[in-house]
Every structure is written in structure tokens, then in C-alpha cells.
Amino acid sequence: xxxxxxxxxxxxxxxxxxxxxxxxxxxxxxxxxxxxxxxxxxxxxxxxxxxxxxxxxxxxxxxxxxxxxxxxxxxxxxxxxxxxxxxxxxxxxxxxxxxxxxxxxxxxxxxxxxxxxxxxxxxxxxxxxxxxxxxxxxxxxxxxxxxxxxxxxxxxxxxxxxxxxxxxxxxxxxxxxxxxxxxxxxxxxxxxxxxxxxxxxxxxxxxxxxxxxxxxxxxxxxxxxxxxxxxxxxxxxxxxxxxxxxxxxxxxxxxxxxxxxxxxxxxxxxxxxxxxxxxxxxxxxxxxxxxxxxxxxxxxxxxxxxxxxxxxxxxxxxxxxxxxxxxxxxxxxxxxxxxxxxxxxxxxxxxxxxxxxxxxxxxxxxxxxxxxxxxxxxxxxxxxxxxxxxxxxxxxxxxxxxxxxxxxxxxxxxxxxxxxxxxxxxxxxxxxxxxxxxxxxxxxxxxxxxxxxxxxxx
Amino acid sequence: xxxxxxxxxxxxxxxxxxxxxxxxxxxxxxxxxxxxxxxxxxxxxxxxxxxxxxxxxxxxxxxxxxxxxxxxxxxxxxxxxxxxxxxxxxxxxxxxxxxxxxxxxxxxxxxxxxxxxxxxxxxxxxxxxxxxxxxxxxxxxxxxxxxxxxxxxxxxxxxxxxxxxxxxxxxxxxxxxxxxxxxxxxxxxxxxxxxxxxxxxxxxxxxxxxxxxxxxxxxxxxxxxxxxxxxxxxxxxxxxxxxxxxxxxxxxxxx
Numbered sequence: 001x002x003x004x005x006x007x008x009x010x011x012x013x014x015x016x017x018x019x020x021x022x023x024x025x026x027x028x029x030x031x032x033x034x035x036x037x038x039x040x041x042x043x044x045x046x047x048x049x050x051x052x053x054x055x056x057x058x059x060x061x062x063x064x065x066x067x068x069x070x071x072x073x074x075x076x077x078x079x080x081x082x083x084x085x086x087x088x089x090x091x092x093x094x095x096x097x098x099x100x101x102x103x104x105x106x107x108x109x110x111x112x113x114x115x116x117x118x119x120x121x122x123x124x125x126x127x128x129x130x131x132x133x134x135x136x137x138x139x140x141x142x143x144x145x146x147x148x149x150x151x152x153x154x155x156x157x158x159x160x161x162x163x164x165x166x167x168x169x170x171x172x173x174x175x176x177x178x179x180x181x182x183x184x185x186x187x188x189x190x191x192x193x194x195x196x197x198x199x200x201x202x203x204x205x206x207x208x209x210x211x212x213x214x215x216x217x218x219x220x221x222x223x224x225x226x227x228x229x230x231x232x233x234x235x236x237x238x239x240x241x242x243x244x245x246x247x248x249x250x251x252x253x254x255x256x257x258x259x260x261x262x263x264x265x266x267x268x269x270x271x272x273x274x275x276x277x278x279x280x281x282x283x284x285x286x287x288x289x290x291x292x293x294x295x296x297x298x299x300x301x302x303x304x305x306x307x308x309x310x311x312x313x314x315x316x317x318x319x320x321x322x323x324x325x326x327x328x329x330x331x332x333x334x335x336x337x338x339x340x341x342x343x344x345x346x347x348x349x350x351x352x353x354x355x356x357x358x359x360x361x362x363x364x365x366x367x368x369x370x371x372x373x374x375x376x377x378x379x380x381x382x383x384x385x386x387x388x389x390x391x392x393x394x395x396x397x398x399x400x401x402x403x404x405x406x407x408x409x410x411x412x413x414x415x416x417x418x419x420x421x422x423x424x425x426x427x428x429x430x431x432x433x434x435x436x437x438x439x440x441x442x443x444x445x446x447x448x449x450x451x452x453x454x455x456x457x458x
Numbered sequence: 459x460x461x462x463x464x465x466x467x468x469x470x471x472x473x474x475x476x477x478x479x480x481x482x483x484x485x486x487x488x489x490x491x492x493x494x495x496x497x498x499x500x501x502x503x504x505x506x507x508x509x510x511x512x513x514x515x516x517x518x519x520x521x522x523x524x525x526x527x528x529x530x531x532x533x534x535x536x537x538x539x540x541x542x543x544x545x546x547x548x549x550x551x552x553x554x555x556x557x558x559x560x561x562x563x564x565x566x567x568x569x570x571x572x573x574x575x576x577x578x579x580x581x582x583x584x585x586x587x588x589x590x591x592x593x594x595x596x597x598x599x600x601x602x603x604x605x606x607x608x609x610x611x612x613x614x615x616x617x618x619x620x621x622x623x624x625x626x627x628x629x630x631x632x633x634x635x636x637x638x639x640x641x642x643x644x645x646x647x648x649x650x651x652x653x654x655x656x657x658x659x660x661x662x663x664x665x666x667x668x669x670x671x672x673x674x675x676x677x678x679x680x681x682x683x684x685x686x687x688x689x690x691x692x693x694x695x696x697x698x699x700x701x702x703x704x705x706x707x708x709x710x711x712x713x
Contacts, residue, residue, distance in 0.1 A: 259519050339556035343619070346514060347569045347626065348546030357568070362559045 006130050007059075010137050014052035017141045021047035024148050038155035046154040049161050050144035055137045059129075066125055070095075070118065077114040094118050184436060187429035194423040195223045200430060202226065206393035206404075208413060208424045223427050225434065227395040231310070231403035232435075235385060236378040238314025238399055239321060243374060246318075247325025248367070254326070255333035256341075256355050267330065274323035282387030285316035290388065302400060308390035311399040317384050324374040332366025333359055365453035372446035376439045382407035406435045463490040465630065465660045466511060471525035473506055475518065480506050482685045484525070488630075488677075493652060493661045495675035495692070497668060498707065503684040504664040505553075508632045510534075511662065512548040513541040529630070546573060549623030549659075553635040555615035557607035557622075562599055565607045565618055566590060569626035585625055593621035594651050613644025620651065631655065633663040637670065649674050668708055672696050680704045 022044030029036040074091045081087040094114045096103040105111060148154070192200070203224020250270065254263050290312045336359045344354040360367065390402040391412055413428040466488040473481040481503045488494045496504040506515065513534060515521045527534040534544060546569075557565050566586045569575070576582040586603075590596035595617040599610070607618050616636055623631060633652075637645040652661060652674050665671050671678050672692060679689035680703070688701045699705045 337556070339552055339554055340558060342514065342517070343550075343552060343556040343558065343622075344568070345517065346512060346545055346548075346550035346552075347572065347622065348542055348544075349568075349572050350542050353572060357572075358558050 003126070003129075006133055009134055010052060010055045013134075013137045013141055014048045017051035017144060018044040018048035021145055021148055024145065025154075028148070028150050032150050036150045037153050038158075042155040042158050043148050043152070046158045046161070047141075047144035047148070049158070050147075051137060051141045054140050055133045058136060059133060062129060066129075070121065073121070074114055074118060077110040077117070078108065098122070181436070184429055184433045187426055188433040191423060191426035191430040195427070195430075199223060200225050200427075201434075204395050206409070208409070208427050221424055221427075223423065223430075225406075225431060227393040228404060228406050228409050228431065229434070229438075230395060230397070231389070231393065232379055232405040232407070234310050234397060234399065234403055235314040235317060235389060235405055236375060238310060239317035239378040240371070240375055242315050242318025243321045243325050243378075244371065247322045247370075247374070248329055250322075250326045251329035251333060252355055252360075255330045256351060256359065267327070270323050270326050272323075273319070274327070276320075278320065278381065278383035279387070281316050281320050281384045285312055285384055285388035289316055297400065308388060308392075308402045309400050310389065310403045313385045313389035314399065316388060317378055317381055320381065320384065321374040321377050324377060325370050328370030328373065329363075329367050332363040332370065335366065336362045365450040368449050368453070369446055372442055372449075376442050379435065379439060379442075380407065382411060386411050406431045462492075464488075465490040465529065466662075467526075467528045468507075468510075469526040469528075471507075471510060471523065471527060473503075473510060473515065473521065473523040476520040480684055481510075481523075484686045486679055486686060486689055488660060488662055490660045491656055491658070492676040493656050493663060493674050494677045494679065495671040496662065496664045496679050496681060497666075497671050498681035498687075500666075502681040504681055505634050507681070508550075508634060508662055508664055511630070511632060512545050512550060514545075514550070516541055546626055547629050549626065549628035549631040551616070551619050551623055551631065551633045551636045554639050555612055555619050557610070557615050557618050559606065559608060561604045562590075562607050562610075562618060563603045566621050566625050568622060573626060575626065589621045589625040590618075592624050592655070593617045594647065594654075595621055611644070613640050613647060616640060616644070616648060617651065620648075620655075624655075628659065630660045630662065633661065635664050635666060638666060645670070668696075680707060682707070 022040045025036065025038070025040035025043035029040060071088075071091055074094055075087060077094075078087045078090045081090065090106060090108060090111070093103070093106040094111065095118065097105060097111075097115050098119050105115075108114075200223050203222065204226045205222045205224045206227050208221045208223060254267055254270075258266060290307055293309070293312050293315075294307055333355075340358055340362060341354055344358045345351070349357070385405045386408050389405060389408060391404050391408060392402045393404045393409070394401050396403060410428045410431055413425060413431075464487055466486075468484055468486045468488075471481055471484040472479065484507060486507075496507060498504055509515045510523060510527060511529075511534065515523065523535070529544075529547075533539065558568060560568070563586055566589050567582055570582060570585055576585055587596060590599065595614060598614060599618075602609075607615065610618060616639075620631075620636075637648050640648065649670065652663065655661060656676075663671075663675065675692045677690065678692045678695040680687045680695065680699075680701075682703050688695065688699060688704045695704065696708055699708065
């Protein structure tokens with residue numbers, strides 16, 4: 001018997017509870033007619049909820065407690081080891097040995113007695129758990145079945161359950177966000193223990209290579225993040241200057257000028273751009289756009305045009321974010337009431353006068369929102385820049401130079417073998433934290449702009 | 459009554475939305491400095507008819523029409539007629555007040571700025587003020603000309619839209635159920651305004667309310683299922699209709 005089987009049994013019991021409770025309620029309503037408070041379906045659903053929830057809660061609590069107790073007990077077998085992390089290592093070895101056939105035995109006098117103990121305890125534990133959970137479910141089922149009567153307010157109670165479930169879902173999402181920020185923050189603080197904050201924020205030399213052995217050459221890296229952030233900003237600005245006009249104008253065309261027939265196939269095609277995997281854009285940049293720009297560079301005699309340049313990565317990134325701007329701006333423009341458009345046209349304005357003087361001002365907050373969303377996408381985008389921009393951290397505003405971005409550096413720092421206590425690895429967290437902070441500021445700005453224009457125009 | 463001057467003449471107008479015919483052979487004369495009201499049950503084509511006069515139906519992809527609409531002897535549908543300059547001569551007030559999301563001042567100044575009607579800031583100021591005065595709104599809003607037009611009450615918004623239309627000095631004003639979204643007091647103010655405006659402008663008003671048609675209009679046209687059943691002096695239509703359908707409608711038997 002395994003835990004999956006217990007779960008299936010509990011779910012089955014819950015379904016059974018739904019069925020019999022609904023039937024009982026239906027029988028009551030058949031006798032009492034319209035006088036029953038809730039529809040049979042609500043009785044069924046509430047009973048099913050009552051049946052399943054105690055077992056689920058207990059299962060979660062039990063799993064936490066069983067882990068703690070087992071680890072504590074196993075610790076006794078390795079009491080000769082004083083260093084806790086090594087003892088934990090042995091405990092994990094025992095657990096793996098039982099659960100995973102590929103795992104090897106470890107060299108310790110008590111290892112096999114410990115595994116035997118673990119095996120028998122877990123067996124007993126599972127048996128006990130199964131019995132308790134199933135019993136609990138049956139008790140809950142009987143209780144919920146007894147509750148049903150003509151006056152029982154199953155409908156109201158079920159409403160409470162629905163609200164609580166949604167509540168928990170949103171709290172969960174919030175906690176995950178907080179958790180991610182905190183984990184970033186703690187690793188960042190660890191990084192700043194070895195590298196001063198001002199060196200990181202204002203230093204202009206980025207070369208995070210550190211030696212693994214103490215005596216290696218060039219053992220201290222330098223962590224000036226300025227070139228990395230200017231690279232990100234340069235590429236994002238190039239991307240925005242590609243995507244901004246194209247996205248905006250295509251949105252205006254689609255929402256104001258295109259006939260329904262054109263619109264109905266053009267908009268989905270533009271939106272397909274958003275569905276292309278970024279790695280495909282990456283090799284589009286490397287194989288098609290890169291050589292094309294280089295040819296142009298030779299043709300116009302531009303010196304120092306490197307094959308991995310900010311211009312190439314930025315323009316392909318721009319193509320990627322066109323659909324965000326086009327689609328969201330189109331939505332914003334189309335949301336302007338038709339009466340405003342008609343009002344302006346009836347004043348003898350042309351369609352383009354109407355667009356620039358009435359429709360764009362009326363949907364300005366939506367347009368700004370779409371631009372800022374696209375901008376934060378550009379800042380956070382990784383794959384295209386990894387493939388097309390390169391790793392060289394040059395501090396430059398020249399779009400023909402190779403630059404690197406925050407995301408590229410994070411990829412470089414965290415792929416391959418690494419140790420999680422070196423400044424090199426930790427610097428990735430610091431970069432990520434600052435990047436997160438930047439996009440957060442951007443979002444706050446966009447929200448305040450949106451709010452300001454909403455207030456002005458609504 | 460003064461000498462009647464023909465302003466708009468509609469001859470044998472047919473309008474189609476796709477395959478569906480919306481108007482059937484409409485013939486109607488609209489006279490200068492009069493109020494002509496179009497009445498009839500919902501969906502009978504009243505709004506479609508007035509939108510043909512300033513060619514707002516051009517905005518509907520699937521709309522086609524044939525027949526003739528003459529304004530001062532010029533054919534509205536003639537290829538050489540530019541709908542944009544045509545609409546400058548014809549103001550329109552819509553069913554739901556639709557002030558632009560701009561200040562009161564900018565709303566009224568919208569048309570004059572568009573058409574370059576004034577040469578200086580002072581001229582524009584004056585035009586805005588006189589337009590608001592003509593629409594009977596100036597005294598209520600003179601302290602907040604630079605606040606959003608959307609902050610006004612429904613009736614004030616509708617008068618703002620009228621002021622906006624008046625600012626370009628049109629010859630004809632089309633009103634598409636201008637009071638249907640307003641309360642009785644706001645409605646009374648608009649009706650008073652229509653009474654004053656007909657001195658200078660030709661007004662065509664679509665209305666659901668027969669009492670309104672009777673109160674404000676010189677002439678009335680009754681439409682039913684896309685056909686113009688009967689038109690004539692309002693007095694005659696309401697007291698002595700020729701057609702049984704008109705009689706049924708005005709006595710409240712249908713509609």
C-alpha cells in the first residue's frame with residue numbers, strides 16, 4: 001500500500017460522500033418540496049469538502065512531523081559524529097539507501113542497523129498513516145452525511161469554502177513572491193560581505209573570474225556592475241526604438257484604418273511573433289540579422305563593427321517585443337468608445353486627426369502601459385542576448401560594439417560547475433536583485449502614469 | 459410663417475447593410491430654419507437616415523446606398539464631395555453625450571482648431587465663449603472652463619456637445635435622440651435650446667418621444683420598418699394623420 005493509494009481512497013470516499021449526500025438532500029427535497037434551504041448539489045459538494053479536508057490537512061501535518069522525528073531518531077545512530085552537516089550527510093545516505101536501489105551503502109558501523117530501523121519505522125508509519133487517514137475520512141463522511149437536513153445552509157457554507165480557497169490561493173501567490181525576493185536578498189547580502197556595495201554599484205570594470213585555488217593567477221575578480229547595466233539599458237533602448245514605432249503604428253493601423261477582414265487575420269499573425277520561442281529569435285539574430293548588419297557595416301564603411309553587437313541583439317529583441325506593444329496598444333485604442341471617434345469625425349476631422357487628437361489621448365495610459373511592459377520584457381530577456389550580444393563587458397554607448405547584459409552575465413555565472421559560497425557565484429544574485437529592483441521601479445512609474453491619466457480622463 | 463427655403467432634399471434613397479435593406483425609397487424635404495423631427499418605432503431607420511445626410515454611414519464597411527441627397531443643390535454622395543468638409547457644414551449631436559476626454563475649453567475649441575478658423579488666442583477664446591453661451595452652458599461652467607468635460611452632469615455634457623458642434627458654425631445640426639439619456643429637467647433645457655437655435659440653423663432631430671416631436675418641431679416625418687410613411691407639418695401629422703400606421707403610432711397603439 002502506498003501513499004498514492006491512500007490518496008485515491010480518500011478521494012473516492014469524498015466522491016461517494018458527494019453522491020450519497022446529494023441523494024439524501026434530493027430525497028428530503030422530494031418530501032418537503034420547496035422548503036429545503038439549499039439545492040441537493042450544494043449539500044453534495046459541501047459534504048465532499050467536509051469529507052476530504054480533515055484527511056488532507058492531517059496528511060500535510062503528518063508528513064512534516066514524520067520527517068523531523070525520523071531524522072531525530074536516525075541522528076542517534078550516528079551520535080559519534082559531532083559535525084551536524086556530516087551527520088546529516090549520513091542520515092540522507094540511509095534514507096537514499098532504502099528508497100533508491102541505485103544508492104550505495106556507506107561506511108559506518110551503525111549504517112545497516114540504521115537502515116533496518118528506518119525501513120521498519122517507515123513501514124509502520126505508512127500502515128498507521130493509512131489507517132488513521134481512512135478512519136478519519138470515514139468519520140468525516142458520516143458526520144457530513146448526518147448534517148444534511150432541510151434547514152442546513154449548505155449553500156452559504158459552500159460559498160464560504162469557495163471564498164477561503166480563493167483567499168488561500170492569493171495568499172500563496174503573495175508568499176511565493178516574498179519568498180523569491182527574500183532569497184535574492186539574502187544571497188545578495190552574502191555577496192556584499194565580500195564585495196563592497198559601492199564597488200559593485202559604481203565600479204566600471206566587470207570581470208568576475210575568480211580562481212578556485214588560492215595560489216592561482218588573477219585570484220580576485222572585479223565586480224563593477226556599471227558596464228553590465230549600461231549594456232542592458234543600451235540593448236533595451238535599441239529594442240524599444242525598433243519595437244516602439246513599428247508596434248505603435250501597426251496598432252493604430254489595425255484599430256483605426258484596417259477593415260474587419262484585414263484585422264481578423266493581421267492581428268493573430270502579429271501575435272504569433274509573441275509565441276516564437278526566444279531561442280529561435282536567438283539563432284535568427286546570429287544566422288540572419290548578424291551577417292546582414294555586418295555586410296551593411298562593410299558597405300557603409302563603419303569601423304569596429306563586431307559580429308556580436310548591441311545593434312544586432314537589440315533589433316532582434318525589438319522584433320520580439322513588437323507584438324506586446326502592437327497587441328496591447330491595439331486593445332487600448334479599440335477600448336476608446338466608438339462614440340468619441342464618431343463625435344470627432346462628425347466635427348469634420350479626418351481619421352488621422354481623430355486618432356492623434358482624441359483616440360490616442362483618451363487611451364494614453366494603456367499605450368504607456370504597453371510600452372513599459374515591453375520595456376521590462378526587454379530588460380529581462382535572456383536567450384536572444386546570450387546568443388547575439390556576447391559576454392564582453394564593455395562600457396560603451398556605441399551600438400556597433402559588443403556589450404553584455406545582466407541576464408547574460410547571470411547565465412554565465414550560474415551555468416556549469418560552481419560553488420555557492422564564492423563571490424563569483426553570489427554576484428549573480430546581486431545582479432538579479434538590482435535588475436529586479438529596476439523593473440520594480442519601472443512598474444511603479446508605469447502604474448503612477450496610468451493612474452494619473454486615468455484620473456484626468458475618466 | 460416665413461417663406462420656406464429648401465435646405466436638404468432626399469430623393470428615392472435606398473440603404474443596405476450587407477444583404478439587408480435598411481431604408482426603402484425615402485423621399486423627404488428638410489427646410490431651412492426649421493426643426494424637422496423623425497419619429498417611429500425602434501429599428502425603423504431614423505438614425506440611419508440622418509447619418510446619410512453627413513455620410514457617417516461611410517464608417518460602416520458593409521453599408522451601401524443609392525438615391526440622391528441634395529444640400530443646397532449639391533449632391534452629398536457625388537464623388538467630388540469631400541465627406542470631411544461636408545461634415546464641417548453639418549454638426550451632429552449624439553444619443554449619448556460624448557464629450558472628448560479634454561477640458562471644456564478644448565472640447566469647444568476642437569473644431570475651430572482643426573479647421574484653423576481663428577487667427578489668435580483672443581479670437582478662439584471669444585468663439586469658445588459665444589458657443590458656450592449659444593448652448594446655454596456658459597454661466598454654469600464659466601469658472602471651470604479648464605476642467606475635464608467628462609466631469610459635467612449628463613445634461614450639461616449634452617449641451618457641451620451642442621456648443622462643440624456650434625463652434626464650427628454649421629448650417630445644419632443633426633440630433634440623434636439627444637435627450638434619451640437625460641432626465642426631464644435637462645431635456646426641457648435642451649428643448650428650449652433647440653427652439654432658440656432654429657433661428658439660425660436647420661435642425662433635424664430623431665426622437666422616441668412623440669411629445670418632444672410635437673413640442674419642438676415644425677415638421678414631422680413618421681418612419682416604419684425602413685419606409686417613410688408620412689411627412690408634413692407637425693400640427694397636421696399629430697391632429698390629422700393621413701396614414702393609418704401613423705395614427706396607430708401617435709395614439710400609442712404600436713411602437
